[in-house]
Amino acid sequence: MVAAAAKSDSAMPDRIAQAVQRLQAALDHKVVTGRAVREQHANVTTYLPNEPADAVVFAECTEDVQAVVRICDALSVPVIPWGAGTSLEGHVNAPFGGICIDLSRMNRILAVNTADLDCVIEPGVTRKRLNEELRDQGLFFPIDPGADASLGGMVSTRCSGTNAVRYGTMKDNVLSLKVVTPTGEILTTATRARKSSAGYDLTRLYVGAEGTLGIITEITLKLYGIPEAVSAAVCPFPSIEAACNTVIATIQSGIPVARIELLDEEQVKASNAYAKLALAETPTLFLEFHGTEASVHEQADRFGELAAEYGGGPSVFAVKPEERTKLWQARHDAYWSVLPMRPGAKAVATDVCVPISSLAECVMETKRDIVEMGLVAPIVGHVGDGNFHTTLMVNVDDPEDLAKAKHYMKRLVERALAMGGTSTGEHGVGQGKMKYMEGEHGTAALEAMRAIKRALDPKNIMNPGKIVAI
Template sequence: MAEILDLPRNEHGIATVIEALAGQFGARLATSAALREQHGHTTTWLRTQAPDAVVFVQSTEEVQHVVRLCARHHVPVIPFGAGSSLEGHVNASAGGICIDFSQMNRILRVSAEDMDVVIEPGVTRKALNTHLRDTGLFFPVDPGADATLGGMAATGASGTNAVRYGTMKENILGLKAVLPSGEIVKTAARARKSSAGYDLTHLMIGSEGTLGLITELTLRLRGIPAAISAATCSFPSVEAACECVIATVQYGLPVARIELLDKLMVEAVNRYSKLSLPETPLLLLEFHGSETGVAEDAESFGEIAADFGGTGFAATTVEEERNQLWQARHDAYWAGLALRPGAKGISTDICVPVSRLAEAVTKAQTRAAELGMIAPVVGHVGDGNFHVLMLIDTDSPAEVEMAEGFVAWLNDMAIAMEGTCTGEHGIGQGKAAYLIRELGPEAMEVMATIKRGIDPQNIFNPGKMGLPNYG
């Protein structure tokens, strides 16, 4: 198993805090082993480090109360949204109290005229878009999983729509957070731009709960397109598909989504979702705009694809057909697991400059084949981001070691290409060793200085992001 540290525990402080919280929260404080394990659960090979208790909060004031109590007794605090993170973000390295935000799930205000919405962090992506449907607006960031928007902000999530609409960083106007001191900070007003002071909003986005606990978000909304067209096109090789992506981006074609499935993943999706796609590397795209515009965009892409050996190009504006294709993409993880029944799927991601995309994906496939590892590839390739799903027996030390070695090699390759070891999964525990290689010791020291300044006791999600342990 990958080595992660158990940090020193404050047993007396933890016991004192749990006793106080039990009297205040009653049934909303849980200490059962099963629930604690669930809130330390990781979807990677990292072993679970469960918190000592889970408290289900319902307001900013309750979060503030829990944090102040924990700060008084030097007890760690770990935020929890939906638990869909992939790099050990929710593990309790030093024990402590997990704050579950699932009951803070109110949509506080929709401002259709200003195209923004104010929500609590436990609202999920799907729930928000269902609520917005009658307004003609939607929130575009789609990581696949129905994650909470607070968790998506904390990890700097993105997804299939990022090539057109950007990541969480581009779609959050401001937020409210509880600091380790228990104070509440508001990072921005609702204006679409500002040059007032430090950019505290973006400091919190992607900080993985190490600087503040997000209790309110103001999100930028977009208009639901008048027409949407989904398209598929098959290619003779992954390299040809990636070269087509590069050409499409350079051409300036306004694709909303452009996803790659390699041959192995297409085979898996066909079986799992009962489709009949040609079992060669596939690009799955979506165009947003007017009926005329999406038709013209799809036609232009078909011409570009033909130059790279693309075949079987087909586009549809029929909602049921579009939804079937995208549901198949979102089910790719489960489809991939079926390629090796009984194995665990370990998903890792990197992001490289689009010009290096074809080289990076091809090298990743070659390396996996040399290791004899079943590892289908999918990716949000319009911005150079792709995922490798390794299917391994986690009870086999040899296979775990092989997978860890592959991830290390993949991360180093991305960094050498002036890319990143994580396009959207975040650092957490799993990629902590690579952040210093990517950013350098000077940047890490700046991050550590910020962390010490805001969280002098190191009680907010300690042991994450490669930050030093202290306090």
């Protein structure tokens, strides 16, 4: 029952066994040690190996989380938080063994402050459920990563999504957090005020920390009014370059587009088959415009003029909610749609983000790599902010195929960094992209991150083996 890295610490198996016994005595039926459940709570979404924890605790309140953390702190046993299991870089693996805390039962919406446009929720609330609850009040939460992720996981990975070009990412939409520290204390990072100059920005410190500094048990989020008018559009292009240049021109011209997503011809082909669409199998932009009736029409007209300059169009619009839902569901199902393209292979999704002016060059060079290496790797992305993904189909049991895939991903990241970009725009670091951290941030910045980790988590029990090595 003890994970691999315990080999380097001869006392770890005994400490973990003691922790499990104490947890069973304290939390009884909330503690599960069955192998199947433990493996379900480890990495299942990438080529990285599955490294399960030694027990899973289904927490139902902040006090449960505190109880787990205090026992693990006393015994120096790792703690790994788990939300919905949709992360893509091995964030939920337990390379040193330990205890997984499943936060999915902490799913209460504690308050909706309509007048202040904010809400207070527990981390297990999913984005779809939150928006279902908010709809009747004319409000919504815009961050939409595609998967029905938990909001706690979205905060922890500093995720983004299709609406980021207009509404920002998670870091822009979290007002305050309640965090259980590595010693089991409760820390509140800020008030509900929309701005503050009082002290360090602790909220931003924990957003994107991937559970390495503490466990989030309460979140205060910004909300927005549902727009008066919403219109979606699909616009085909003769080439990837033309589509990317249109995106650049759209952003630079100040059109307040809410969503602008790129699908290359391979992704369009896959989405047509999976979602029963009938789109031209050519590079395509999916767009959405928010605002008043008049402003939505103006945005669409201005975009159409820009697209025509690069040979794009004509755009096909979807105004009815059911039409828009079908369109965006097809976009969100991109991961599943590519699986039939190489039966038996595993889909490995990876992402980078570059300054918008470098988008066309980065995507074109990436596309060239895919063709020259003979890979199956459709491109899709939130290109309005320079972020794009490839879903690489890999036979993970074939060492040669896996090596080629890793070489491709390495080239992708190095290209993005050379263009002033980042190794991950929204997936997070986890285990998979730790190796790129020094190249992106430099030695001094990485050591500053280690210093923060050591100061707040001196025993290194909070999701160890992620972001920075201690």
